[in-house]
Amino acid sequence: MIPYWILFMIPALAALNAGPTRRVRQDGTRHTRFSAAWFLILFALTLMIGLRYRVGGDWGAYFDYLDHARYFSLMDSLTQDDPGYRLLNELGLLTGLDMLFVNTVSGLLFSIGLIAFCRSLPRPWLGLTVAVPYLVVVVSMGYTRQSIAIGLVMIGLVALGRRRAITFILWVMLAALFHKSAVIMLPIVALTATQNRWLIILLVGITGAIGYQVILADSSERLIRNYVEAEYASTGALIRLTMNVVPAALFILYRKRIRINLAEYKVWRLFSLISLAMFFMYFTTSASTALDRVALYMIPLQMFVFAHLPDLMGRYNGRNSGLVFLITLYAATILMVWLGFGTFSRAWVPYRMWLG
Template sequence: MIPYIILFIIPAIAAVGQPPSAPKRQGRGPFVFFGVMVAMMIGFRWQVGGDWTWDTRRILALEGGSLSQFMSSVDPGYGALMWLTSISGFNIWFLHLIGGSIFAYGLGAFCLREPHPWLAMTVAVPYLIIVVSMGYDRQAVAIGFVMLAMIGMRELNLRRFVISMVLATSMHVTSLSLMPVFAIGSKIKKLWLIVIGGPIFAVGYYYLLQQKADTSVSGYIQTGYSSSGAGIRIAMNAIPAIIFLLFRKRFVMSEGDKVFGIGLSLLAMAFVVALIASPSSTAVDRMALYVIPLQMFVLGRLPGAFGKGSYQGLVLGVIIYSFVIMLVWLIFAENANSWVPYSVFSPDRLFGLSM
């Protein structure tokens, strides 16, 4: 558990030490260093995370296969990464390091876009980094690209948005379902979104969602799978959503950011309703992972919105809230034993796939 606590303490201390008016570029070097640390913890872990053996078993089953075979067996982008791992001769850490680097880059870029990057990063550690990036390998990579798409949406950069969403969809099909939501809640010209994004969504829906339905969300629904703690995880998104919707006038931000915050908050609340109505909490739980950046977006800005006389007090409050979440999950979660203790692969496992 100590490695996770260290991972939390580093951005937390930086968040406390960062004044509200500090230029972001002053902390960019240490921020990048921390991002590299995150990528390495994701990549070099050994037998850590709920989906640990899935990648290895799939690569071993396809050993010697062509690139097209790998791409057709799973979501094509992630299949290409698995094929690259297969021909490299390295162990599974190689795939996880590539995926972890993509995730860390998207996360870092998203947090640096925030007025208080270190606090946003602190909020991300307990669940998005520790649980999601080390437990949902394919979705974690997709979320990394989704966060880049969110930046494109907020900055009205259509090309960045579309490219990032295409890459996210190639890693995990469920990310495609966010495109209509982003289109509705974006300040990007709707005509261009329809002309460029529409065909991509239509083709992706037909070839990915339809053909892979049995192994994606509909598969969960048909079998009625349930995830323990899904209600708590969705509530973690609902809390910042309620705060933002009720007090959005207090948050000083661009119009693009405000529209983004409203759209993502409404989606977070929709998942609360979906959790009640759906026969499978797992399906809703997996989809709600893409809304987690709302926590960084709102809680990272909370001191600036409410802390005129007690800015540092609110910073500490957000840090304590996040730390409690991390400890509760690591100690009491039903499957926490898949994450604790954290371990790194040994030198004799550098090459050759093994579990």
């Protein structure tokens, strides 16, 4: 467990000692440039995610992709589901590093998106602290393909907050090459870019049709079978939905106090409403597996809200050390509970590194 706690303590200590970022762009958003410290974090995250060995619930399943790449041609691989991830496997075989290459590049792509998103927050270190217990430890080390997609979507969300709708769509489409479920994020651009109801319907239809044709046309029945018609419920789905519904409720409660531009406000209000709706749908539908996977894309809401919360509950732009400490303690509790009592945490503990 020690490596996970070290990974958590680095941003946690930085969050406790850092004040909010006061420099903003003309559009009200923050700069996302990486400083030397953040490059070191990028390096550490990439290594810990990429060099892990037999860590994560889906560890064995991902070798099927490597075997497919070994016995089939590149063109055959690229015509299958998730061609971006399959290309990584082809490159892994080409370099001779196999899964080590695949996981390291996957970790790098995820970490770039995570850090870019954190840098867009008023308290970047606090955002990263909140991300480590679940998004980093569980998702990036257990849902490799979807973690890449989430990382790329987070870059898109930064762009969307700057009113760059086309850029957001491009990042989402790129994310869908690694995990087709990313297309569910496409309607967000329509629902946040305009107030015209008919234009919203048109944009949702267009983006949905493009996503279906490019990504899902050949595999929609299997996607529905796997995620909606599954007879089993995702273990812990309610807990993960609750983790999203807490910041969603906080955003709705403090929405009039939050100081962000209108584009960002629309995005995170929508994320909050979706998270609240999915929480209640859990009790009224049998699609807990589908809800659980969609909820992974809502995780950035946790980082966004908790990085703003000290300014919402305390003095704006003040250090608000007590509130930062409570949020850090909340994140530490999540990590402790997961590592100690998680149903599948045995697949993560102990952490092992690939030594060749």
